[in-house]
Amino acid sequence: MSGSVWLPPDARPTTFPTIPGQRTAPSWAEPDPVDELAVRLDDFVAAAVHPDEIAALLESDGMSDDQIRERYGVKNSFALAEELYERVTRRHPEPRTPPHDPWRVSLLTCLLRGVVFALPGFAYVLGAAAPLPLLAGALTGWTWNQGLAHRAYTWLGLGDERAAKRSLLRGVPTGVVLGALVAWLASGTADRSTAFAVGQSLYLGASTILLVRARERALLLALLPMAAGAILTLFHPVPNAARLTLLLGSLLVVTVLGLLEILPQDNAVKERGELRDQPRRTRSRHTTAGPPLLSSFPYALFGLATGTLVLHAALEDNLTAVILTLGMGPAEYLLHRLRSTAATALRSSTTPTAFRRAATRTLLHRLTTYLLTLLALALTTGISPAPLLLLGTVLWTALLLQSFGAILSTTAICSVAALAQTFAPLTALTVYALAATTQAALACALLGKATAHR
Helix, strand or coil: CCCCCCCCHHHCCCCCCCCCCCCCCCHHHCCCHHHHHHHHCHHHHHHCCCHHHHHHHHHHCCCCHHHHHHHHCCCCHHHHHHHHHHHCCCCCCCCCCCCCCCCCCCHHHHHHHHHHHHHHHHHHHHCCCCHHHHHHHHHHHHHHHHHHHHHHHHHHHCCCHHHHHHHHHHHHHHHHHHHHHHHHHHHCCCCHHHHHHHHHHHHHHHHHHHHHCCCHHHHHHHHHHHHHHHHHHCCCCCCHHHHHHHHHHHHHHHHHHHHHHHCCCHHHHHHHHHHHHCCHHHCCCCCCCCCCHHHHHHHHHHHHHHHHHHHHHHHHCHHHHHHHHHCHHHHHHHHHHHHHHHHHHHHHCCCHHHHHHHHHHHHHHHHHHHHHHHHHHHHHHCCCHHHHHHHHHHHHHHHHHHHCCCHHHHHHHHHHHHHHHHHCCCCHHHHHHHHHHHHHHHHHHHHCCHHHHC
16 A cells, blocks of 8 residues: 555546547437537427427538537438437427417497497487498499508508508598499489488598597587487487488598698698608608409499498398397407417417317307307397398408408409399398308318418
8 A cells, every 4th residue: 555645536637548448438329410519409409399499509600511520420410400300209398478469459449339330320320321222322332432441551561551541531532432332323403312312421431440440438428419310210209400410420520530630730731841841862662562453443442332232121121230230340350369369379289280279169159159150149139130131241250361361262253142133033041041151161170270370
């Protein structure tokens, strides 16, 4: 022991020289560098949905293909990414904060919109007029304002609020003139019905502005006095002068509110003045390409087709149109809930088949809820439920397809249905059933595709 030296534990060598003839550790006992890399990148690799994501990370870390071949024994970064993807189990952790739901909407707001859609019907109680000019003017207004609203909403989606206001400022007067002209042609003379149709066209244009600008409450308050007066006339005679005052008063208020929403404000005028005072070279050119006019045409035709279907139902029974109009509030809410639930199912489903089943169940559940709402209103009013439920299915599935961008398909189906009901010797139930079945099948096929929910 006299020739040995004691060392403390922390001073002892951790490696020892190899003695000639001593066997080294076998190669299979050495750690796999790919496994070591998989452990180091475990969180990222586990959350990746495709090997290309891992390859992008490897390349961003500066790994060249030569380094990868030398260190990991594979061809390139893509081969290494595939190897890592296979060795690590998929784990997709939930986000720390709840994901943003763009389809969340208040039920009260949707019900309010349904009431706002229905209140103008009381105007026909106060101002009795020949139906033909009013129906012709209403169809024209629905068609024009549907396309105009699409154009304004598109501008808002592009973030150009000024262009949206400008399109409304130019489009509403044109729609008023068209509606009045069609009503006059349908009447043949400039009589009381024509004057009422002109006011109807003006209201449709002004209310379109307020609805696009999300001013439902202001529109409701403007219509309440007129609606209250119309209800009063059902129980007690009201002088013609009072009827006219209520009609013109509500129309004037709605028109003024609409103009205030789209006319340039003082700050906008000041901003344009400052822009003119700037040197020409410092002005920023507006480069956002606006929506082409033809892109709004299918939406206008959609308004014409659905409006024709509703008018046919109204000619059979006025209460059918009233119930469908009131039902637009619940219909909008259920459409938003369907989109929200489908987005949740897209995040939680693990296979395409599971997602298709979840989307189909959601569609059937929301549609059933809407039809039960219509059925309750039908039983309350005592009208025949079968035509109402079938037409309600056509309208709701049409709005659903439109919200998913399938505007051409639903416009074609509704247009064929409107033409068939107008000219073909088919019953309304047959037309509604064929259109509802076709659109429901198309909706099921569309909702089962994950790419449709982008």
